[in-house]
Amino acid sequence: MNLTLRIWRQRTPEDAGAMTTYEVGGISEDMSFLEMLDQLNEELILAGDEPVAFDHDCREGICGACGMVINGRAHGPERTTTCQLHMRHFSDGDTIDVEPWRAAAFPVVKDLVVDRSAFDRVIGSGGYVSVPTGSAPEAHATPVPKPVADLAFEHAECIGCGACVAACPNGSAMLFTSAKVVHLNLLPQGAPERESRVLGMVEAMDDQGFGGCTNTGECATACPKGIPLSSIATMNREYLRASLKGGTRRR
């Protein structure tokens, strides 16, 4: 199929940037969206142009690197990652807008690449468990009831792609942060840092310049991994509980 692409081009973080129009032809519907961009880039390179910069790594929907906003929706029309989005969801002659994640906390590095290291700083302030070093612990030493394990796993599926922030009208990282908090706070391994984790991560999230939650639900709709909106309610509960209990962030 033949497509018209309008892609955000921005050379440097300081550059103003603009949407630039490209025509691509001979796109198979079995291609992934990234493969379609690869083909465009090959043509650009042959023509002596600068290829479109975009992030990607695993190309199997588990690393979370390939974020971009396609036609106003994070990762495009399907609930999946851009690398797992196939061109069969578009039709011949379509015009497709491709933009980077937009959020103050995710500055554009180049074209469609944004700096998501704000997420790393949120994780660094509590998104871990204190594991004793040494040999691996006996797997059955810490029993976890099946429903709890399932719920923790549902939240552990978050790949940190940033679609929630990109989709949120407030550029809020609540769904990301709550996925991590709920995942770890549910499990016995996460219990020792239950309070400091949620207090620390919420503080870091605010410090990084993410907005607050207005419960619009755009995040959960955009999430390729299906992290539920109830995750945010649970984090709010954990935050209020920890505040009342400890009052401050103790570490």
Added chain:
Amino acid sequence: MDCDRPSVCAMALATRTDRPPSLIGSVWRSTVGKKAVMAVTGLVMLAYLVAHMLGNLKVFFGAGEFNHYGHWIRTIGEPFLHHMWFLWLTRAALTASVVLHGVAAYQLSRRDLAARPVKYRRTRQRASYATRTMRWGGVILALFIVWHILDLTTLTVNPNAQEGRLYENLVASFGRWYVAVFYIAAMLALGLHIRHGFWSAAQTLGANSPRRDRVLKAAANGLAALLTCGFIAVPLGVMTGVVS
């Protein structure tokens, strides 16, 4: 020292004798805590409005009954509380709620807008109308509250303005069609605000769960409809001559 996270670096420098930040301070500073303040103050105002709406409906039982009700409000709690004390305590709680709610709304909205400085080329509307109008609806409510107090509490802008004659003041005020229309518009805004707000408060306070979600959404719609209809009945009553 190279520092891209002031809070952490300040932490590293802090000595153990430092007083930890207060509970109220740290809650108010965080987006999650500030939103919880909005939720609690919103629910306080909501509870008040349910009582207020029920009281207003007494207007349909005549001037005597309504003015007697207005007098009773001033005597609640006697002889334990002095005359009017209950009323003033309620006013204090409501003033604190509306101010905290408004300030938190303003501060959070500023933050939210700054966190998303660039719009997308192509956007879709997905969130409900009620969700999208929380800010401007809130502004309408704030203006309405000011006007409503000047009209029927302080009687500053009331055409009748007789102390203790609530019924006559109310009928005189709604006798002006534009006042009735503004009132009805504000109550529609209130209904929308509560439709999103009640469910949102449950979410903010961590009281929501996948099991309760549907019940809470239904309760929000029910409360919104109940309050809007109950409040709007009064100006409609005056406009149709049922109340005169």
